[in-house]
Amino acid sequence: MSTIDFIESKIKSYYPNHVEAIMAGLKAPKKVTFRINTLKSSIEAVLSTLEKQGLMVTPVDFSEIAFILNEGHEQDLQSLDIYDQGHIYLQSLSSMLPPIVLNPQKGDILDMAAAPGGKTTQMAALTHGLCTITACEQNPIRAQKLKYNLDKQGATKVTVITKDARQLDDFFRFDHILLDAPCSGSGTLDLNHEKHLQNFTDHLIQKSIQTQKALILKAIELLKPKQTMVYSTCSILKSENEDIVKFALKTNKVDIVPIDLNIEGVLPSDIPGVITVMPSALYEGFFIALLRKK
Ligand SMILES: C[S@@+](CC[C@H](N)C(=O)[O-])C[C@H]1O[C@@H](n2cnc3c(N)ncnc32)[C@H](O)[C@@H]1O
Numbered sequence: 001m002s003t004i005d006f007i008e009s010k011i012k013s014y015y016p017n018h019v020e021a022i023m024a025g026l027k028a029p030k031k032v033t034f035r036i037n038t039l040k041s042s043i044e045a046v047l048s049t050l051e052k053q054g055l056m057v058t059p060v061d062f063s064e065i066a067f068i069l070n071e072g073h074e075q076d077l078q079s080l081d082i083y084d085q086g087h088i089y090l091q092s093l094s095s096m097l098p099p100i101v102l103n104p105q106k107g108d109i110l111d112m113a114a115a116p117g118g119k120t121t122q123m124a125a126l127t128h129g130l131c132t133i134t135a136c137e138q139n140p141i142r143a144q145k146l147k148y149n150l151d152k153q154g155a156t157k158v159t160v161i162t163k164d165a166r167q168l169d170d171f172f173r174f175d176h177i178l179l180d181a182p183c184s185g186s187g188t189l190d191l192n193h194e195k196h197l198q199n200f201t202d203h204l205i206q207k208s209i210q211t212q213k214a215l216i217l218k219a220i221e222l223l224k225p226k227q228t229m230v231y232s233t234c235s236i237l238k239s240e241n242e243d244i245v246k247f248a249l250k251t252n253k254v255d256i257v258p259i260d261l262n263i264e265g266v267l268p269s270d271i272p273g274v275i276t277v278m279p280s281a282l283y284e285g286f287f288i289a290l291l292r293k294k
Pocket residue numbers: 095112113114115116117118119120136137138139142163164165166180181182183211
């Protein structure tokens with residue numbers, strides 16, 4: 001079976017009525033999207049710079065700092081001084097959703113699987129430095145990239161821990177936890193480049209599931225009672241999404257909090273209140289669940 005056939009069979013098993021739409025979404029060339037970093041600049045200043053460069057953008061409903069580049073490529077933004085200075089951060093729209101759903105206001109945040117730091121820096125900007133953030137990353141090379149991005153984006157109140165989050169000390173307690181879990185990446189596959197798909201195997205999916213289960217149990221332990229955590233993946237496979245949330249609910253230590261966010265193009269779910277974003281030209285396939293500890 002070719003990798004594309006394997007992907008299609010997986011999608012068919014979970015979304016028999018959406019196979020064509022999902023496959024088309026995974027093939028669609030992605031729009032360039034970015035976030036304005038309010039730790040370093042302002043919306044007005046960045047929009048004015050872009051306009052002077054002839055780069056037209058469209059705002060996004062769910063966040064005033066998120067924009068779509070109307071025409072052009074990532075390099076058009078990467079070649080600008082405001083990119084080098086960390087005033088903008090290239091980020092997929094789907095990837096901006098978990099911090100928005102978590103909506104931390106004050107206290108201590110744990111970002112359990114943090115590199116390269118798109119969501120860590122977003123949370124630093126969203127909280128205007130009012131929260132302390134602990135960013136954990138297992139892979140030392142990716143942890144370096146995380147530190148580089150934190151520095152570039154001016155996210156100063158972040159402590160990086162280079163460690164397997166499963167080994168975090170149970171003594172810690174956090175007010176907000178983001179578990180943006182390692183996953184198969186099934187929502188971000190580019191079906192136009194078959195040779196880049198070779199890593200997408202059943203072995204990867206099974207390995208991801210084992211890690212996701214261990215990480216979500218750890219997150220539940222580290223979360224303070226009555227506080228919330230987000231579980232997210234860039235996968236659209238229910239075995240890495242709903243099944244992991246059901247596994248967490250079975251501990252009887254957390255409840256689902258329905259997500260109040262209007263996103264066009266979502267896939268049906270058997271858990272009310274979670275969101276599975278359908279892959280498209282604008283969005284990567286993504287899963288988000290909000291949980292509250294009892
Ligand atoms: C989906 S990526 C995170 C993306 C990141 N949240 C962002 O927005 O930029 C998952 C990350 O988890 C890391 N990871 C995998 N297993 C881990 C573990 N057991 N503990 C901590 N980090 C882990 C991977 O190296 C990878 O960098």
